[in-house]
Amino acid sequence: MNISLIPSVEHIKEEELKDKVVIVIDVLRATSVIVTALANGAKEVIPVLEIEDALELKSDMELLGGERKGLKIDGFDLSNSPLEYTREMVEGRSIIMTTTNGTRALHKAKEGDKIYIGAVINGVSAAKKASDEKKDMAIICAGTYGKFSLDDFLCAGKIIYEVLKRGEYELDDFAAAAYMAYRDNKHDLISYVKMAKHCKYLISIGLEEDIKYCFTEDIADVVPEYRDGVIKL
């Protein structure tokens, strides 16, 4: 079996996802938010591309969450900080979500046979679930504004590292690079990820606690699945 790693949304070739298990990663912060929300009892997350789509879909029942330029959107209930998605806030609720990179990556992942949501906080569980499928895997790094982003790369490396404990896979070169980045830095993920431009930006707008949370390993054991436009457990 093979694992290919896709560096950013712009590098997705949709036809190459067919029959594969796909893991979508936008670790800072969309997929960390989704995992957190569902771990805390949210009913589902509905990812949409545009703010207008979110406003249109919303009735009295749903929460609106997301960001533009890392900040909460006017009129939304929640920003893109996973720390806001507490059990008190989200239990039993549907969340309509729009983010800059993660929701685009999800929409472009549609051809996958299964589409799982990966993050550092659920890395071991995501690796287990994906390797249980015994299929070729494609891991998508959402990236930042279409560009390769070091934070997603490191998260992908963690998941690949865990997948390789569970089965025999051949890695493409980009997957191998991510695997070794994690292998060589798992003692201190934060120092590594602070080299990422997007990480520096989030720190500059006061979101360092989010980064620490998003790089805390395996505090969630859920693996949300994206199917027919909705993300659920």
Add this chain to the structure above:
Amino acid sequence: MNISLIPSVEHIKEEELKDKVVIVIDVLRATSVIVTALANGAKEVIPVLEIEDALELKSDMELLGGERKGLKIDGFDLSNSPLEYTREMVEGRSIIMTTTNGTRALHKAKEGDKIYIGAVINGVSAAKKASDEKKDMAIICAGTYGKFSLDDFLCAGKIIYEVLKRGEYELDDFAAAAYMAYRDNKHDLISYVKMAKHCKYLISIGLEEDIKYCFTEDIADVVPEYRDGVIKL
């Protein structure tokens, strides 16, 4: 100043090279061959895209070198093994060269302000020469058949590591990933690079000695420059 790293030939946006110092890397093996040939007294290397171009250009004076699928081309004097480019063979000679990845990368680098040839064997010298320009830098990994290749990535990491000793640069995320890959593996480059598919292929056709040579650090102190279609010191 900034350093951007380009993952493969297919990712080159020629207009983004303008006014930059460009370093082209195809460490297995085109740029290692070019550095070796010029260090051993070759007059110049003329990179061409197609075998027919090479045959057409050749008079009685030049040597023909290059590869397809890693192997010597019928009727050529030399393959793409740097070990063949000895002083006895190349001193004073012009070499017309065609390779699958490296010569394509050179042709697409034309917009650069200066275009230097980088390899592991001349990494420190290439870093010094490029940083002396005090300009933004773009480092091109030729890659393998248009795809990202781990060997070029590691070589780029070495050059970036050396550049950062000599000046203040901001790295894009891909350059940062390469820098850290080298930083974390400089005690054993060969083990790292053996994860590369292209490296495995070269070993399978009996070229392991080439890999050892191409990953021997800083045995050459020349930095060839590509200008007006010709590579010289």
